[in-house]
Amino acid sequence: MLTTRPRGTNDILPGEVEKWQYLEELARQVCREYGYSEIRTPIFEHTELFARGVGETTDIVEKEMYTxxxxxxxxxTLRPEGxxxxxxxxxxxxxxxxxxxxxxxYIGPMFRYDRPQAGRFRQFHQFxxxxxxxxxxxxxAEVIAxxxxxxxRIGLTNLELHINSVGCPQCRPVLRQKLQEYFRPQLAELCPNCQGRFDRNPLRILDCKxxxxxEIGRHAPTTLDVLCPECQAHxxxxxxxxxxxxxxxxVDNRLVRGLDYYTNTAFEIMTRDIGAQSSIGGGGRYNGLIEACGGSAAPGIGFALGLERILLTAERQGxxxxxxxxxxxxxxxxxAGAETESFALVQKLRRHGIAADKDYLGRSLKAQMKYAGKLDARLVIILGEEELSRGVAVVRNMQAGSQEEVPLADIISYVKEVQ
Structure with a gap:
């Protein structure tokens, strides 16, 4: 239908979008303080990038990508992550x-074909x-902090930070062997996805929903059981x-995160205020990812925070x-004689960095005052032919309920002083 948005997407309307702008600016301010620079990448990429980078055994690549x-x-593929x-x-x-x-x-939209629910959408936004x-x-530690x-800074409370180490290419094979030994006797009872992961990446079984x-994996070996000395020290x-x-x-020894590229540190931030989908962000280290994507080996670490989930948590916490x-x-x-002058005054206010607006529907003064109240304007400048003849304007303070005449020549300085 032309008048219905696709399932799993949202329109962010005036009145709501200001919350997004506030949240995004707060994130940008924190990045400035920590020395991070913004990057903007395309919304779509070659599919192979995500198959190699995210991992062929992940739910994202196997079931959720828009390709x-x-x-x-x-x-x-529309990017499923950043x-x-x-x-x-x-x-x-x-x-x-x-x-x-x-x-x-980065800040921007991501896309996954998932079952829409509270805080989870098919087009969603991440910082x-x-x-x-x-x-x-x-x-x-800096990234986590x-x-x-x-x-x-947003004011969220009741958060739990879960951390773990998922090891490295030296100690992960040991865990792989131990997991296969543990799950092999119960392989037939695992879901079809996990049966397929048994040979390819048994660690993914620990992340199955x-x-x-x-229940089968409740007592399975974990990454902390097999860390090499270097990973343990890190x-x-x-x-x-x-x-x-x-x-x-x-310390959560069962935390493995949902992507194949993690090594060493993995972390997730949880809240009980958004229901079953309790994670509102997370990340970790991925020292093998750059090499997997065709570059020379180099370490990396990062996180992604879901903006919809942050806003939902903030709403539920009041x-x-x-x-x-x-x-x-x-x-x-x-x-009508004051229309041109009022239009010019609005533009003059804007040129001086003052947010200003006027009536464009020919309303009566009473209706204009009511409209200004709905817009939540702090000051109303009343300009008529009589005021123009005297070179003044009536300025009403909507919060104080007071008004006074101000010379038009002084109107900009007056507004800057009292707004």
Whole structure:
């Protein structure tokens, strides 16, 4: 239907979009303070990028991507997440030649064919950061602390930070073997997806949402059981840095995240305020991803925060954002002879950086005042032929309920002083 949006998408209307703008500007401010620069990548990429970067055994690649063939017979996919695209941009634009580490952030829409529910949509929006070129545990801690800093500045409470280490290419094969030994006797009872993952990537079984698979895997070996000394030392240092800055966390040895590219540190931020889909953000280290995408081996780490989930959590926690929708000034016109002057005054106010508007429907003064109230204008400048003849305007303070005459020559300075 032409008048119905596709399932799993949303229109963000005036009155709501201001919350998004506030949230996005807050994220950008935090990035400026932490030294991260914005990057903008295409909304669609070659499908192979996500197959190689996200992982062929993930739910995203297997079931959730919006993929199509373009007119050049190329397989194209709407981006389901941001990291792989930023890695591609890092390689294609030779950002590795710049002083390292490279600290980047992005804000934008992602696309997954998923079952829509509270806080989960088929077109959704993420704010994310990526750091390339450093394997320091301090960068891991900075990225985690940055995510928690953003949540705290928004005012969110009742959050749990879960962290884990998922190992490296040296210790992961040991876990792979132990998991296969554990699941093999019960392989027939696993869901079809997990049966397929048994040979390809048994670690993915631990991330299955099926209650049956979760029950079977309840006592399965975990990553912390098999960490090599280097991974164990890295994880201990990450925890030490978080302790040093007062970031509270829960060590969750079953946390593996939903993407194949993670190594070492993985983390997720949870809340009980949005129902079953309790994660509102997470990330981790991915030291093998750049190489998997065709570049020279280089370390990386990042996170992504779901904007819809943040806003839903804020709403359910009763958090209001300090936003103002309406113009600072509304110019009300009395009589046709004042129309041109009122139009010119509105433009003059705007040129001086003052948000201003006027009536364009020929309303009566009473109706214009009522309209200005609905717009939440703080000041109303009343301009009529009689006022023009005397070189003045009547300025009404809508909050105080007071008004006074102001010379037109002084109107800009007056508004700047009192608005």
């Amino acid at each position: 199509f063939t373009d007119r050049g017979d190329r397989s194209i 990291t792989a695209a930023v890695v591609r941009a890092y390689l294609e634009n030779k950002l590795y030649a710049l002083p390292q580490p490279i600290k980047l952030f 994310g950061v990526e750091v390339f070129g450093s394997n320091s545990p301090a960068i891991d 940055m995510a928690m800093d953003i949540y705290h 099926s209650e049956k698979c979760q 994880f201990e240092l990450v925890k030490g840095y978080l302790d040093a800055v007062g970031v509270k966390y829960i 958090i209001t954002f300090p936003i103002s929708r309406g113009p600072a000034v509304f110019v009300a016109t009395v009589g």
